[in-house]
Amino acid sequence: MPRSRSEPSTSRSRTLRGCSSVIPRLPRGPRGARKRYRQRSLPSASIPSLVNDSTSTLGKVGAAGGTALGVLAAISFCHLLNDMMQSLLPALYPMLKSSYRLSFGHIGLLTFTFQFTASLLQPLVGAYADRTPRPYSLATGMGFTLIGLVLLAFAGSYALLLLAAALIGTGSSVFHPESSRVARMASGGKHGLAQSVFQVGGNLGSAAGPLLAAFIVLPHGQASVAWFSCAALLGIFLLVHVGHWYKAHGVSRLASAGSAAQTAPRHHVALALVVLLLLVFSKYVYLASITSYYTFYLIEHFHVSVRGSQLHLFVFLASAAVGGMVGGPLGDRLGSKYIIWASILGVLPFTLLLPHANLFWTGVLTVPIGLILASAFPAIVVYAQDLLPGRTGTVAGLFFGLAFGMGSVGAAVLGKLADHVGIDMIYAICAFLPLIGLLAAFLPDLHKGPALQRA
Secondary structure (H helix, E strand, O other): OOOOOOHHHHHHHHHHHHOOOOOOOOOOOHHHHHHHHHHHHOOOOOHHHHHHOOOOOOOOOOOOOOOOHHHHHHHHHHHHHHHHHHHHHHHOHHHHHHHHOOOHHHHHHHHHHHHHHHHHOHHHHHHHHHHOOOOOHHHHHHHHHHHHHHHHHHOOOHHHHHHHHHHHHHHHHHHHHHHHHHHHHOOOOOHHHHHHHHHHHHHHHHHHHHHHHHHHHHHHOHHHHHHHHHHHHHHHHHHHHHHHHHHHHHHHHHHHHHHOOOOOOHHHHHHHHHHHHHHHHHHHHHHHHHHHHHHHHHHHHHOOOHHHHHHHHHHHHHHHHHHHHHHHHHHHHHOHHHHHHHHHHOOHHHHHHHHHOOHHHHHHHHHHHHHHHHOHHHHHHHHHHHHOOOOHHHHHHHHHHHHHHHHHHHHHHHHHHHHHHOHHHHHHHHOOHHHHHHHHHHOOOHHHOHHHHOO
16 A cells, blocks of 8 residues: 655654654744754853943953953053052162162162052952952052152152152052952963963063163153053053953852862961962062162172163063963963972072173073063962962962062161172072072972862
């Protein structure tokens, strides 16, 4: 008996009905199927809400978990502006020393005032932000820097110079822990990369400060520092928009990452923190010897001009900027512990050679010193934040504050010492500081606990 033409379709419909529990039904017709497919392809956060969001220009990722490159770029650029403005102060030391008839002890006290205020509030700001997030505190911190710059431009006495240094330091104490916290929010799990992008902005800003001082402030005088208030106003504008993203998406990102993390054993945490503090001490006391006294060393030892000494300082700081960019991604790939070890101890041969080199080789040696030494800090911050999940702001404030604090104490002590034994002896003594990097061998290996790396 011949089959009817309708039987094949009937058998196919039975087969589909039998598989209905496995294959979901689609609306009839190709248009309905395509529409349903497009709807299933959308992320959980709808595209229109992300496009219309006021902060979409900073972070296209929105509430999703990927790396928010726009936010990282904005916070890194603001870090550049912040550190450029604060690095103007040490870059102006030779001019201020002659204008105000300051001794090396006065220079050390000026550095101490700036770095002490920059370090004192940072752990408190970070701990407070962990408990009660303040998305717009970044713009407030930049406001303190703005006031300090204007005062520095028109200070008529050493006391006003100290006040200006204190205000600039206060701005840094608010900016650094919160901006590092935003960088981790925007990291999407690539913590080392995020810290390096954030750090490279600051390192570039620190490198640009002496260059701008040489070509703008020195020819036009101390009052021209006020021109840099435009950079502070630009930073405030950008940080207000970063605050919008922070409020909308950042807090929830950090909370969800912290809830999935595991905490290392207490004895590992205590040992690691002690070792990290000593490593930060060695790194930042040596950096204080460069940033505060390298220009004087070149002027006295090699009889270079003030502008020439600032150009040499720029070479060192630019090398440090590149090193800061490399350290974080390498830490993501190889482990923060090994980058910390290599970057502190690995600089030792170059620091030992520096006091005995001529002018040419002094400039050459400062390049690997800056490259290697600067690669440590992003790895140190990421390692400590992995060690203490859920306390991102506290850790950032502690280590940024400690960095400034060690620098302030080191600058003051080295200034007094330079008045008695000479600037050459300072570099002969500081050359041995990287030996403290041997202590990195005692850091526990956090990569044995993968959950710690996801926070």
